[in-house]
Amino acid sequence: MAEEFEPKIVAFLCKWCSSAGSDLAGVSRMEYPPNVVPIQVMCSGSVSPLYIFSAFNKGADGVLVSGCHPGDCHYIKGNYYARRRIHLVKKLLEFVGLEPERFQMSWVSAAEGTKYTQVIKEFVNELKPLGPQNKLRRNP
Amino acid sequence: MAKIEDLKEEARKLLREGKIKYVIGYAAGTNGWMASPIFIKKPEDVEKLVWDPTCVHNLSRFLVDEKRRKEREKQPDKRPVGIFVKGCDSRAIVVLLQEKFIDRNDVYILGISCEKGGVVDEHKLARKLEGKKPKKIELGDKGQLVVTTANRKAEFPVEELLAERCLECRANFPVISDIMSGEKIKRTVEKPFGSVEKMERMPKEERWRFWKEQLDKCIRCYACRSVCPMCYCDECVVDSINLAVSADTTAEEKADKVKWIQRSAESSENFVYHFVRAIHLAGRCIDCGECERACPLDIPVRFLNKKLEREAKELFGYEVGFDPAQPSLVSSFRDDDPEDFIR
Ligand code: SF4
Ligand code: SF4
Numbered sequence: 477m478a479e480e481f482e483p484k485i486v487a488f489l490c491k492w493c494s495s496a497g498s499d500l501a502g503v504s505r506m507e508y509p510p511n512v513v514p515i516q517v518m519c520s521g522s523v524s525p526l527y528i529f530s531a532f533n534k535g536a537d538g539v540l541v542s543g544c545h546p547g548d549c550h551y552i553k554g555n556y557y558a559r560r561r562i563h564l565v566k567k568l569l570e571f572v573g574l575e576p577e578r579f580q581m582s583w584v585s586a587a588e589g590t591k592y593t594q595v596i597k598e599f600v601n602e603l604k605p606l607g608p609q610n611k612l613r614r615n616p
Numbered sequence: 617m618a619k620i621e622d623l624k625e626e627a628r629k630l631l632r633e634g635k636i637k638y639v640i641g642y643a644a645g646t647n648g649w650m651a652s653p654i655f656i657k658k659p660e661d662v663e664k665l666v667w668d669p670t671c672v673h674n675l676s677r678f679l680v681d682e683k684r685r686k687e688r689e690k691q692p693d694k695r696p697v698g699i700f701v702k703g704c705d706s707r708a709i710v711v712l713l714q715e716k717f718i719d720r721n722d723v724y725i726l727g728i729s730c731e732k733g734g735v736v737d738e739h740k741l742a743r744k745l746e747g748k749k750p751k752k753i754e755l756g757d758k759g760q761l762v763v764t765t766a767n768r769k770a771e772f773p774v775e776e777l778l779a780e781r782c783l784e785c786r787a788n789f790p791v792i793s794d795i796m797s798g799e800k801i802k803r804t805v806e807k808p809f810g811s812v813e814k815m816e817r818m819p820k821e822e823r824w825r826f827w828k829e830q831l832d833k834c835i836r837c838y839a840c841r842s843v844c845p846m847c848y849c850d851e852c853v854v855d856s857i858n859l860a861v862s863a864d865t866t867a868e869e870k871a872d873k874v875k876w877i878q879r880s881a882e883s884s885e886n887f888v889y890h891f892v893r894a895i896h897l898a899g900r901c902i903d904c905g906e907c908e909r910a911c912p913l914d915i916p917v918r919f920l921n922k923k924l925e926r927e928a929k930e931l932f933g934y935e936v937g938f939d940p941a942q943p944s945l946v947s948s949f950r951d952d953d954p955e956d957f958i959r
């Protein structure tokens with residue numbers, strides 16, 4: 477039997493909330509799929525759209541941007557800017573025909589280890605039926 | 617009807633009195649029917665200026681070059697530059713002002729309303745005339761386009777000849793000017809985003825095939841970037857600047873020179889380029905259509921910008937190019953910006 481497809485997810489996690497949330501999931505020994513390559517960033521607002529395009533270009537099957545809940549950003553407004561910018565990126569990617577499921581955003585606080593595992597589980601489940609992302613991937 | 621004569625008079629006066637450095641306008645084309653940009657320094661040359669539906673170029677791009685030139689000069693001539701603008705071009709100036717790239721005193725704006733016209737699309741024209749060379753193209757008084765060729769004069773409804781963007785234009789008159797000719801009237805536009813909507817209705821995979829086919833053609837000449845008045849960054853992320861690495865090169869210097877994309881014209885790299893271009897023009901592109909016109913491969917790059925223009929309007933109520941005091945699209949937010957896509 478063919479091996480099941482395991483999607484590779486690049487997750488940009490803000491240091492103060494989502495990354496701390498993922499740490500909490502880790503130290504609490506919660507189980508979740510190992511498909512994520514986490515990249516810690518200072519704030520969701522510091523995620524340049526280019527990071528996202530580049531991740532897809534270098535072979536990510538899915539990309540996640542995660543930050544603090546509205547009102548909780550360590551830099552006060554970073555996640556509000558991110559919300560707008562990421563929304564535009566999402567619309568653009570969908571416009572050229574990328575599957576909408578491949579690009580996600582979430583709010584995960586430092587206390588939400590369980591939510592983090594939930595987000596990842598769902599993401600992986602949605603990506604599996606889609607198979608590898610070959611549209612934007614650089615030719616090997 | 618917009619008359620260029622009044623504006624010419626003003627230009628002549630300004631030049632004579634030395635109030636402006638020079639005037640950027642349109643003159644009869646030297647290569648085909650399309651008017652070409654002209655820089656006029658002497659009052660007696662003002663006569664050369666023309667105004668008709670072949671004045672396609674967005675001249676505000678030259679303000680970017682002017683600013684660069686001024687920065688290089690030791691004792692720059694600080695007088696304003698006179699510039700002829702259509703509606704779309706004037707909105708480009710609004711964005712340049714909004715971003716404080718130029719100052720209101722840097723320009724003297726001579727605005728002309730397109731009224732019920734606009735500019736001619738070269739492909740549409742070529743198809744209509746089947747190879748015949750137009751001598752003159754004018755806007756008739758009934759709102760039709762009058763095309764004169766060597767042996768005949770023909771009239772066409774504007775829809776058949778005008779650029780798509782003109783047919784979708786929401787303000788075909790200057791929104792900012794020091795002097796303006798013509799009225800602030802416009803054609804009724806039923807579907808300002810009709811072309812984008814049509815594409816959105818295509819099934820996802822079809823849309824993908826469309827863009828893949830289009831962007832595969834891109835040769836990365838960057839003409840679309842060079843012609844755009846909003847593409848004025850000193851350094852563009854898509855240019856790979858070679859960094860001479862020595863023993864003293866710091867990690868920061870290397871990190872600053874990450875090669876995000878390759879210039880190789882492969883479709884995967886082309887997608888990154890066009891995404892970057894579209895995103896960086898979100899809330900800034902005023903739909904002058906120059907990028908698409910300049911593209912030697914006829915890639916409909918304008919659509920990507922138009923798509924984001926529409927999203928900006930629909931999601932965030934943001935309209936480009938009307939108010940120089942408005943904070944820019946991506947450096948502002950509202951507390952109730954939609955977030956139903958976030959988990
Ligand atoms: S992206 Fe194209 S249509 Fe938009 S301002 Fe630049 S040249 Fe004009
Ligand atoms: S889209 Fe057209 S103008 Fe722009 S870089 Fe590609 S080939 Fe050149």
Ligand code: FES
Pocket residue numbers: 490491492493494518519520521542543544548549550551552554555
């Ligand atoms: S610090 Fe977490 S989103 Fe800004």
